[in-house]
Amino acid sequence: MQEPQDRPVGHPGTDARPDTNVTSRIDRRLFLGGVGAATTAAMLANTSGTAYAAEEPAFAPLPAEMQPPASASLMALKTFSRIDGTPVYYWRGNRGNTTLRDWRCTPAFYDRLVVWIRDLRRLSEDGGFGNVKFLVSAGFYVNRSGQHGNGTAMDLDLVRWGGGRQSSPLDGHHAGDRTRRRRYLAVDATCRRRFRYVLDGWYNADHRDHIHADFGGLPTKCSKGSSSDTKFVQAMSNNFMGAGIAVDGIWGPQTEKWFNRARNRLSIEGNPHASIDSWRTMLARVARHGFRNEAF
Numbered sequence: 001m002q003e004p005q006d007r008p009v010g011h012p013g014t015d016a017r018p019d020t021n022v023t024s025r026i027d028r029r030l031f032l033g034g035v036g037a038a039t040t041a042a043m044l045a046n047t048s049g050t051a052y053a054a055e056e057p058a059f060a061p062l063p064a065e066m067q068p069p070a071s072a073s074l075m076a077l078k079t080f081s082r083i084d085g086t087p088v089y090y091w092r093g094n095r096g097n098t099t100l101r102d103w104r105c106t107p108a109f110y111d112r113l114v115v116w117i118r119d120l121r122r123l124s125e126d127g128g129f130g131n132v133k134f135l136v137s138a139g140f141y142v143n144r145s146g147q148h149g150n151g152t153a154m155d156l157d158l159v160r161w162g163g164g165r166q167s168s169p170l171d172g173h174h175a176g177d178r179t180r181r182r183r184y185l186a187v188d189a190t191c192r193r194r195f196r197y198v199l200d201g202w203y204n205a206d207h208r209d210h211i212h213a214d215f216g217g218l219p220t221k222c223s224k225g226s227s228s229d230t231k232f233v234q235a236m237s238n239n240f241m242g243a244g245i246a247v248d249g250i251w252g253p254q255t256e257k258w259f260n261r262a263r264n265r266l267s268i269e270g271n272p273h274a275s276i277d278s279w280r281t282m283l284a285r286v287a288r289h290g291f292r293n294e295a296f
Contacts, residue, residue, distance in 0.1 A: 061101075061102075063092075065142055077106060077151050079103070080102075086132050086133075086134060088135045091157060091170065103137070103140045105140040105154075106152055109140075116193070123190060127290075133162050135158065135160075140154050152216070153213065156191070156211040156212075167180070169200070172208055181239045183290055185232075185286065185287075186288075187211065189286045196215070199228055202234075202235045221276055227249035231247050234247040235247050236286055237258035241262065242295075266286070268285070
């Protein structure tokens with residue numbers, strides 16, 4: 001089965017209209033370096049989705065730390081309430097709230113979010129899920145140092161699909177039953193296809209209630225020296241192959257053995273440590289197994 005590509009087509013899904021007002025494909029270079037990101041952001045501003053007026057009567061402000069200061073250097077941040085038509089809610093302190101928010105990030109990071117959510121839709125639909133109905137986030141731009149302060153990071157709290165199924169880092173689904181763990185790993189894998197640094201519930205206690213994904217350190221490859229990548233591989237091996245290895249972030253002989261076993265079982269060509277395409281293909285196949293709740 002063909003894996004999602006860097007140049008996604010419009011995706012109507014069940015909760016959004018076809019992208020009739022935008023170009024159906026977006027040049028790959030926009031997502032590798034942010035070149036032309038402002039132009040693409042303007043194109044994507046007209047991507048459509050079902051109006052949620054009945055559920056979302058008004059906008060509400062985010063916490064003060066998510067409001068940019070009156071600085072010329074931050075005027076280029078894009079404001080959005082939906083990603084490619086899918087609403088993004090804020091539940092911290094008010095769970096279940098469906099009031100729209102004015103999130104902010106750079107135009108280039110928003111471009112990457114669009115590619116990511118289209119991956120997520122396509123890969124989860126292959127597992128029999130409905131369209132992504134909404135997302136919940138703990139923040140994008142936050143007025144502090146680091147990737148959040150640059151407007152190039154996302155904290156993902158929850159994904160809800162049509163029909164009611166969900167993956168909820170907010171509720172610690174990385175530590176739930178096997179079905180929830182596999183689904184969590186599927187969402188995790190989609191993030192790793194498009195963002196270099198992804199920190200999840202296995203990474204440390206600070207990320208037990210969200211998945212962090214940021215723009216730093218592109219391109220995306222599997223690094224043996226990355227604790228985040230290594231813990232993902234170890235958790236993947238345990239939950240899809242019953243490896244029973246420690247999730248300690250150390251790439252040792254057991255991790256190497258089970259990683260190579262996963263590569264063989266998933267029919268991965270090339271070297272995911274050196275090839276972007278090999279690693280992204282492997283992550284797509286992990287995601288499909290996770291959404292289908294299937295071992296490999």
